[in-house]
Amino acid sequence: MITLQCPLPLRDYPNIVMGHGGGGKLSRDLVEHLFAPTFDNALLAPLNDQAVFAMENARLAFTTDSFVVKPIFFPGGTIGDLAINGTVNDLAMSGARPLYLSAGFILEEGFSLDDLTRVVYSMGAAAKRAGVQIVTGDTKVVEAGHGDKIYINTAGIGIVPDDVNISAGNARAGDAIILSGAIGLHGIAILSQREGLRFDSEILSDCAPLHDLVATMLAITRDIHVLRDPTRGGIASALNEIADAGKIGIEIDERAIRVPRDVASACEMLGLDPFYVANEGKLIAFVPNEIAPRVIDAMRAHALGGDAAIIGRAVAAHPGMVVARTSIGATRIVDMMIGEQLPRIC
Amino acid sequence: MITLQCPLPLRDYPNIVMGHGGGGKLSRDLVEHLFAPTFDNALLAPLNDQAVFAMENARLAFTTDSFVVKPIFFPGGTIGDLAINGTVNDLAMSGARPLYLSAGFILEEGFSLDDLTRVVYSMGAAAKRAGVQIVTGDTKVVEAGHGDKIYINTAGIGIVPDDVNISAGNARAGDAIILSGAIGLHGIAILSQREGLRFDSEILSDCAPLHDLVATMLAITRDIHVLRDPTRGGIASALNEIADAGKIGIEIDERAIRVPRDVASACEMLGLDPFYVANEGKLIAFVPNEIAPRVIDAMRAHALGGDAAIIGRAVAAHPGMVVARTSIGATRIVDMMIGEQLPRIC
Numbered sequence: 001m002i003t004l005q006c007p008l009p010l011r012d013y014p015n016i017v018m019g020h021g022g023g024g025k026l027s028r029d030l031v032e033h034l035f036a037p038t039f040d041n042a043l044l045a046p047l048n049d050q051a052v053f054a055m056e057n058a059r060l061a062f063t064t065d066s067f068v069v070k071p072i073f074f075p076g077g078t079i080g081d082l083a084i085n086g087t088v089n090d091l092a093m094s095g096a097r098p099l100y101l102s103a104g105f106i107l108e109e110g111f112s113l114d115d116l117t118r119v120v121y122s123m124g125a126a127a128k129r130a131g132v133q134i135v136t137g138d139t140k141v142v143e144a145g146h147g148d149k150i151y152i153n154t155a156g157i158g159i160v161p162d163d164v165n166i167s168a169g170n171a172r173a174g175d176a177i178i179l180s181g182a183i184g185l186h187g188i189a190i191l192s193q194r195e196g197l198r199f200d201s202e203i204l205s206d207c208a209p210l211h212d213l214v215a216t217m218l219a220i221t222r223d224i225h226v227l228r229d230p231t232r233g234g235i236a237s238a239l240n241e242i243a244d245a246g247k248i249g250i251e252i253d254e255r256a257i258r259v260p261r262d263v264a265s266a267c268e269m270l271g272l273d274p275f276y277v278a279n280e281g282k283l284i285a286f287v288p289n290e291i292a293p294r295v296i297d298a299m300r301a302h303a304l305g306g307d308a309a310i311i312g313r314a315v316a317a318h319p320g321m322v323v324a325r326t327s328i329g330a331t332r333i334v335d336m337m338i339g340e341q342l343p344r345i346c
Numbered sequence: 347m348i349t350l351q352c353p354l355p356l357r358d359y360p361n362i363v364m365g366h367g368g369g370g371k372l373s374r375d376l377v378e379h380l381f382a383p384t385f386d387n388a389l390l391a392p393l394n395d396q397a398v399f400a401m402e403n404a405r406l407a408f409t410t411d412s413f414v415v416k417p418i419f420f421p422g423g424t425i426g427d428l429a430i431n432g433t434v435n436d437l438a439m440s441g442a443r444p445l446y447l448s449a450g451f452i453l454e455e456g457f458s459l460d461d462l463t464r465v466v467y468s469m470g471a472a473a474k475r476a477g478v479q480i481v482t483g484d485t486k487v488v489e490a491g492h493g494d495k496i497y498i499n500t501a502g503i504g505i506v507p508d509d510v511n512i513s514a515g516n517a518r519a520g521d522a523i524i525l526s527g528a529i530g531l532h533g534i535a536i537l538s539q540r541e542g543l544r545f546d547s548e549i550l551s552d553c554a555p556l557h558d559l560v561a562t563m564l565a566i567t568r569d570i571h572v573l574r575d576p577t578r579g580g581i582a583s584a585l586n587e588i589a590d591a592g593k594i595g596i597e598i599d600e601r602a603i604r605v606p607r608d609v610a611s612a613c614e615m616l617g618l619d620p621f622y623v624a625n626e627g628k629l630i631a632f633v634p635n636e637i638a639p640r641v642i643d644a645m646r647a648h649a650l651g652g653d654a655a656i657i658g659r660a661v662a663a664h665p666g667m668v669v670a671r672t673s674i675g676a677t678r679i680v681d682m683m684i685g686e687q688l689p690r691i692c
Binding site: 013014015016017018019020021022027030031034035038039040041043044049050051053055056057058060062063064065066067068099100102103104105106107108109110111112113114116117120121123124127133134135136137138139140141142143145146147148151153155157159343344 | 362373376381387414452456463480484485503
């Protein structure tokens with residue numbers, strides 16, 4: 001018998017709450033106080049969205065994500081698209097060329113085979129688009145009332161070029177922070193579908209594979225310090241994680257961040273902050289200031305980076321803290337969420 | 347819009363039933379008629395429990411499994427042990443040395459952090475025992491009533507030695523079929539816990555990592571044709587899959603297969619056939635007949651192969667079919683299950 005001494009700063013939660021899966025502070029508690037110390041190893045320790053390691057002569061990236069998005073079909077995508085692109089993107093954020101994916105399905109008894117077929121077709125199409133192969137898989141079925149139609153886990157392997165070294169811990173004071181485009185589309189697309197909201201124009205998820213955009217950036221410079229796709233927890237959580245890992249401060253200019261009008265209206269109506277809303281086809285890059293303009297030019301020439309812009313800088317002041325200059329010139333602290341705004345967004 | 351034409355021979359099931367996750371014919375239908383044709387690629391096509399491919403100068407094995415076992419704590423193990431050993435074993439069945447694992451958690455709102463801690467500790471201990479590192483992970487939370495405490499996906503990567511080529515398709519007529527020990531322990535341990543059954547002595551799951559036993563066998567000969575761990579669907583399903591993939595017939599001798607007395611009693615009482623009951627620490631090997639005795643000697647000297655024995659032969663007659671000689675000298679066909687005997691066994 002092991003003696004159980006829960007190592008978590010529980011924040012007064014003896015049981016799992018939705019926020020433990022939200023990508024905010026509660027998620028971080030689980031990782032930092034339970035998973036990382038128990039699975040204790042140097043490859044896991046950087047807590048990036050993927051592990052990078054040498055294997056014989058290859059440098060590999062390896063990542064995993066489970067997808068529990070609700071609804072499974074939404075404007076701009078399906079849980080299947082998300083399962084492929086999410087894992088492709090986690091590989092791409094290490095600079096890797098994604099190659100092989102696994103697919104693990106947990107199906108709920110009673111789920112329709114027509115819907116399963118639609119999901120699987122969308123995975124096949126997304127894999128083809130991203131140039132990856134699904135080479136191994138597994139299917140489990142759970143009783144009705146113990147699942148929700150379909151959950152998908154994808155793990156992925158890619159090859160990292162020898163001269164590329166991208167990690168949240170590599171952020172340096174002075175780095176320019178680039179955001180590849182408009183924020184909030186995925187989260188609001190899911191939420192509007194879930195809640196039956198209507199807008200002037202339909203808001204589509206931005207779900208897309210980002211490895212080709214990354215390759216375009218790496219063709220300009222190998223000196224990219226950090227890449228992160230701001231999914232769960234939005235750009236606020238991604239920036240906080242980078243500030244934390246890189247021991248730098250971050251200053252962003254709210255006016256430089258593009259929030260589409262319908263996303264802004266939806267957020268206002270629902271009391272959400274778009275900085276915390278999930279994206280599935282955007283990336284944040286930290287690059288040396290002097291090469292940022294050339295990187296941005298290259299990104300703007302790519303279909304997925306047309307609105308790339310510098311949104312701020314890494315600074316030596318206030319390490320671990322993200323501050324935003326607002327549109328009226330004031331400064332606010334952009335903290336990490338405790339739990340989450342929108343459960344089951346991915 | 348894609349036009350949905352469900353390509354499944356549905357066996358009259360328009361919706362997912364428990365048997366689609368049972369490792370029998372229904373599972374096979376999903377794989378052969380939906381997943382494999384849609385994800386169409388040469389690495390997936392052999393339908394082994396892992397994909398093997400070259401990457402730069404390395405030959406890698408890659409596999410995934412989701413674990414939904416109920417209850418999550420059972421005699422002889424936890425869902426965490428199972429998640430590590432199951433994936434370690436799927437790698438080992440290609441002859442690979444398992445190295446890196448991912449862990450994806452789907453937690454149900456309300457799950458106790460103490461129980462989560464116990465599961466995660468058991469994963470850490472199992473990983474250490476197997477000599478693998480959990481290098482990347484992900485956590486999602488679903489609402490109460492949409493999960494069952496905890497589901498775990500593990501994917502894994504290992505290195506396959508250059509001169510090893512193990513695949514279900516490599517079975518040859520004349521091969522001796524070796525089974526590493528007694529069958530039925532995992533399935534009956536789960537079932538007895540679930541149903542509150544009591545036996546003379548407690549039946550413990552045989553959950554264990556098999557890669558070291560495989561390394562011991564490979565030290566005797568590189569000429570191992572097939573390895574398979576008979577989990578879901580038991581030895582009957584594993585043998586049927588091998589007969590199918592290798593286009594050979596299989597003849598087994600029931601008297602050579604060790605069924606512990608308590609397992610036999612439980613099966614008789616519950617109307618189960620032990621050939622279809624899951625194991626989590628046993629393997630089946632197809633090796634050239636002339637080297638089988640030396641392989642068995644080596645296995646018997648290993649803690650996990652003490653009861654290794656030849657249980658039958660691959661034959662040229664009746665390809666794709668498994669027949670058993672019974673203890674009274676009669677012959678019966680050992681078919682693949684349609685659905686499953688015991689849901690959520692792993």
